[in-house]
Amino acid sequence: MEIVKRRELAKMVFQTRIKSEIGKLKVVLLKRPGKEIENITPATMHELLFDDIPYLSEAQREHDKFAEVLRQNKVKVLYLDDLLAETLKNKAIKNTFLKDLITCSGFTRGATYDALKDYLGNLETQNMVSKIMEGVRKEVFGKTLKNLRSFPEIDNTPFIMAPMPNLYFTRDLASIIGKGASISSMTFKARQRETLFIEYILKSHPLFSNQTIPYWHRRDDITKIEGGDVLVLNNHVVAVGISERTSVEAIENLASNLFKNDSGYDTVIAIKIPNNHAMMHLDTVFTMVNYDQFTVYPDIMQEHRKMDIWTLHPSSEGIEYKKHSDLQQVLKDCLGLDEIDLIYTGKGDPVAAMREQWNDGSNTLTIAPGEVVTYNRNYVSNELLREHGIKVHEIPSSELSRGRGGPRCMSMPLLRADL
Numbered sequence: 001m002e003i004v005k006r007r008e009l010a011k012m013v014f015q016t017r018i019k020s021e022i023g024k025l026k027v028v029l030l031k032r033p034g035k036e037i038e039n040i041t042p043a044t045m046h047e048l049l050f051d052d053i054p055y056l057s058e059a060q061r062e063h064d065k066f067a068e069v070l071r072q073n074k075v076k077v078l079y080l081d082d083l084l085a086e087t088l089k090n091k092a093i094k095n096t097f098l099k100d101l102i103t104c105s106g107f108t109r110g111a112t113y114d115a116l117k118d119y120l121g122n123l124e125t126q127n128m129v130s131k132i133m134e135g136v137r138k139e140v141f142g143k144t145l146k147n148l149r150s151f152p153e154i155d156n157t158p159f160i161m162a163p164m165p166n167l168y169f170t171r172d173l174a175s176i177i178g179k180g181a182s183i184s185s186m187t188f189k190a191r192q193r194e195t196l197f198i199e200y201i202l203k204s205h206p207l208f209s210n211q212t213i214p215y216w217h218r219r220d221d222i223t224k225i226e227g228g229d230v231l232v233l234n235n236h237v238v239a240v241g242i243s244e245r246t247s248v249e250a251i252e253n254l255a256s257n258l259f260k261n262d263s264g265y266d267t268v269i270a271i272k273i274p275n276n277h278a279m280m281h282l283d284t285v286f287t288m289v290n291y292d293q294f295t296v297y298p299d300i301m302q303e304h305r306k307m308d309i310w311t312l313h314p315s316s317e318g319i320e321y322k323k324h325s326d327l328q329q330v331l332k333d334c335l336g337l338d339e340i341d342l343i344y345t346g347k348g349d350p351v352a353a354m355r356e357q358w359n360d361g362s363n364t365l366t367i368a369p370g371e372v373v374t375y376n377r378n379y380v381s382n383e384l385l386r387e388h389g390i391k392v393h394e395i396p397s398s399e400l401s402r403g404r405g406g407p408r409c410m411s412m413p414l415l416r417a418d419l
């Protein structure tokens with residue numbers, strides 16, 4: 001794993017800046033799968049939002065290949081756990097962080113709170129970060145911790161603090177929009193603590209030094225929004241999924257924050273998608289791969305390729321809403337283009353489409369206009385992307401895909417070249 005050297009970091013201080021989904025990717029945030037993956041059990045996998053248990057060493061090999069492909073394409077790869085550990089080197093910040101984390105884990109005070117604070121606070125910082133991510137077992141406290149939860153009749157799970165196996169899907173923690181950020185308010189308990197990490201990094205890591213404008217902050221708004229639902233199409237248009245994880249109220253609140261904060265964003269396209277685990281975010285069924293080209297999973301469309309879509313614009317009364325049903329037409333109008341090329345997952349074969357969407361065949365990470373990273377297992381959709389002129393870098397995917405996310409989900413772009 002690459003450790004970013006301090007001196008190198010100092011030279012790199014930049015303002016986060018994402019003005020499209022496709023501009024040349026310069027800096028990205030990843031999380032290499034760690035021991036947290038091995039702390040998924042058959043009993044907990046569904047509440048932890050997994051459908052299977054990945055084989056860790058193979059998942060790491062695949063993830064390292066992903067990072068290598070990015071580096072070969074001149075992308076600076078940063079790691080979430082390294083940045084968090086660097087942020088927490090400051091003792092006061094570490095102390096506040098631990099209070100927040102333990103509270104978010106459900107312990108507001110008392111013996112368990114004290115024991116966790118003491119145990120984690122006494123670990124070396126990088127080790128503490130790993131322990132927090134992988135979960136803390138009850139056994140580390142032996143018989144010293146007296147609380148009701150220690151009785152097996154109340155709770156027979158081995159963990160006092162649950163693991164966070166979804167961390168390798170860094171996309172969902174926040175979305176950089178223009179020069180600002182939307183720090184997600186996650187729907188499921190399994191993922192709610194993850195956003196604390198990015199909150200602390202953006203606020204206090206020397207690389208970012210609190211420069212990122214908060215268009216959304218997990219502490220200020222309880223409506224639900226996740227990064228996988230947010231697509232920054234250009235310097236004034238954002239698409240957001242109405243999904244299992246992002247509510248219409250959150251979309252309205254985000255739109256009004258963008259419109260009133262001089263963000264440059266004047267259009268939000270709200271796209272309704274089905275509510276199920278394989279399609280939990282907009283980017284599992286729709287991604288932008290070039291100025292005028294998008295991947296789409298055909299089953300999100302109704303008869304005659306109709307969909308439920310709304311555009312939101314600022315108006316003197318607040319927000320103006322318009323209802324639409326034709327995705328292609330909405331994209332043409334909002335992006336000012338004459339043609340839009342929709343590239344359908346599975347190349348017209350309904351079985352290949354379902355199979356490949358399940359393994360994130362629609363979920364591409366665009367690293368430059370017309371150039372994407374995808375999972376190798378989705379060979380039908382990859383072939384179609386190539387037929388449409390897209391340059392495709394394939395990465396191995398037998399274990400990573402078991403978490404139900406692909407290359408876009410596994411990456412949080414922090415800096416892209418403007419178009």
Ligand SMILES: NC(=O)NCCC[C@H](N)C(=O)O
Binds near residue numbers: 166169191228409
């Ligand atoms: N953007 C994404 O679609 N991320 C994939 C998240 C998968 C994870 N197991 C979850 O259910 O949250």
